Amino acid sequence: MDETWRPDPDRHLSLLFDVFALGQRVRTLVALAMAGSELRPDEYAAYSVVFESPGITMTAMARELGMPVTTAADYVRAMQRRGHVRREHHPHDSRSYVLSLTPAGRSAHRAASTAFQRAHRALLDALAPLTEETVRGQLAAVADGADRAMDTVRRRRTVIPHEATRP
Amino acid sequence: MDETWRPDPDRHLSLLFDVFALGQRVRTLVALAMAGSELRPDEYAAYSVVFESPGITMTAMARELGMPVTTAADYVRAMQRRGHVRREHHPHDSRSYVLSLTPAGRSAHRAASTAFQRAHRALLDALAPLTEETVRGQLAAVADGADRAMDTVRRRRTVIPHEATRP
Numbered sequence: 001m002d003e004t005w006r007p008d009p010d011r012h013l014s015l016l017f018d019v020f021a022l023g024q025r026v027r028t029l030v031a032l033a034m035a036g037s038e039l040r041p042d043e044y045a046a047y048s049v050v051f052e053s054p055g056i057t058m059t060a061m062a063r064e065l066g067m068p069v070t071t072a073a074d075y076v077r078a079m080q081r082r083g084h085v086r087r088e089h090h091p092h093d094s095r096s097y098v099l100s101l102t103p104a105g106r107s108a109h110r111a112a113s114t115a116f117q118r119a120h121r122a123l124l125d126a127l128a129p130l131t132e133e134t135v136r137g138q139l140a141a142v143a144d145g146a147d148r149a150m151d152t153v154r155r156r157r158t159v160i161p162h163e164a165t166r167p
Numbered sequence: 168m169d170e171t172w173r174p175d176p177d178r179h180l181s182l183l184f185d186v187f188a189l190g191q192r193v194r195t196l197v198a199l200a201m202a203g204s205e206l207r208p209d210e211y212a213a214y215s216v217v218f219e220s221p222g223i224t225m226t227a228m229a230r231e232l233g234m235p236v237t238t239a240a241d242y243v244r245a246m247q248r249r250g251h252v253r254r255e256h257h258p259h260d261s262r263s264y265v266l267s268l269t270p271a272g273r274s275a276h277r278a279a280s281t282a283f284q285r286a287h288r289a290l291l292d293a294l295a296p297l298t299e300e301t302v303r304g305q306l307a308a309v310a311d312g313a314d315r316a317m318d319t320v321r322r323r324r325t326v327i328p329h330e331a332t333r334p
Contacts (some may be wrong), residue, residue: 012219013215013216013219014287014299015287015290015291015299015302015303015306016193016196016197016283016286016287016290017212017215018303018306018307018310019189019190019193019306020190020193020194020208020209020212020232021212021231021232021233021310022186022189022190022233022306022309022310022313023186023187023189023190023191023193023194023233024190024232024233024234025233025234025310025313025314025317026183026186026187026190026233026313027187027190027233027234028233028234028235028313028317029183029313029316029317029320030183032317032320032321032324033320035324041187042187045184045187045188048180048184049180052179052180064188065187065188065191066188066189066190066191066192066193066194066195067191067192067194067195068195116183118320118323119183119316119320120181120182120183122316122317122319122320123182123183123312123313123316124182125316125319126311126312126313126315126316126319127308127309127312130308130312132181132182135182135305135308135309136182136185138302138305139182139185139186139189139309140185141294141297141302142189142294142302142306143185143188143189143192144293145290145293145294145297146189146192146193146195146196146290146293147192148293149196149286149289149290149292149293150192150195150196150199150289152289152292152293153196153199153200153285153286153289154199156285157199157202
């Protein structure tokens with residue numbers, strides 16, 4: 001009964017809200033396409049980073065995924081429990097590890113990939129004549145802005161001592 | 168030690184990945200600004216929809232947030248447990264409910280809003296000379312595409328339930 005409901009144009013939701021809702025929307029799309037798959041959409045993203053960059057460190061993985069290292073570490077632990085990721089000492093830094101998918105991990109990624117590609121193709125078709133390159137460029141500008149904004153917020157917080165060391 | 172690590176330009180991460188990573192990045196930014204706040208960034212988004220559109224239905228709330236109704240219902244239940252939302256019968260449809268924040272809910276939203284605005288302002292400053300309006304327009308085009316893509320994926324799933332729709 002609320003098919004006719006439309007957002008009030010005087011609302012004050014922000015760009016930050018739009019990014020959140022877009023992320024949810026795309027998650028819902030991918031979850032729909034990947035229904036019955038072994039991996040959730042967010043897990044597929046984490047697997048994809050390691051698949052595309054074997055030998056990546058946890059820090060770099062977290063940066064790629066836009067999340068704190070502690071959150072990326074949660075994903076890696078779940079992958080380890082499934083026997084899907086291998087941790088090896090960093091060749092140039094023995095305190096650090098590099099990650100790569102095991103054969104079972106690559107197989108799980110490949111299986112989920114077919115379903116994921118359905119969502120990807122449907123989105124590209126829906127966006128035409130906008131190209132993927134154009135839209136990725138627009139999103140990259142916002143992501144770069146978010147990185148700079150994080151630096152600003154962190155710098156301001158360094159005034160408050162116990163928050164200053166947060167990564 | 169991996170300050171010099173840069174993504175391999177031959178990687179095949181997609182627009183869908185970029186949306187996911189942007190959502191994570193903005194979540195990390197907002198969480199940083201909102202550290203110590205009563206609400207998480209995603210909860211703040213849910214509160215904001217009800218705050219800006221008092222009397223909204225759960226269906227409309229879910230659509231605004233880009234999530235399935237079942238997920239929106241989880242947020243509403245958490246808000247109810249805190250006494251932050253009121254459910255009343257829809258004036259024209261007694262099977263349905265409309266939502267509004269209680270005084271305590273508005274107060275929690277307002278308290279979180281100050282911290283949220285720090286993240287918002289920092290992002291707008293970082294994006295300049297791009298305006299919020301421009302970027303919101305770009306994101307809206309992707310969100311509309313995602314909605315159309317969901318229709319496509321749903322339609323294909325009803326015709327051929329299994330794997331036959333592989334692109």
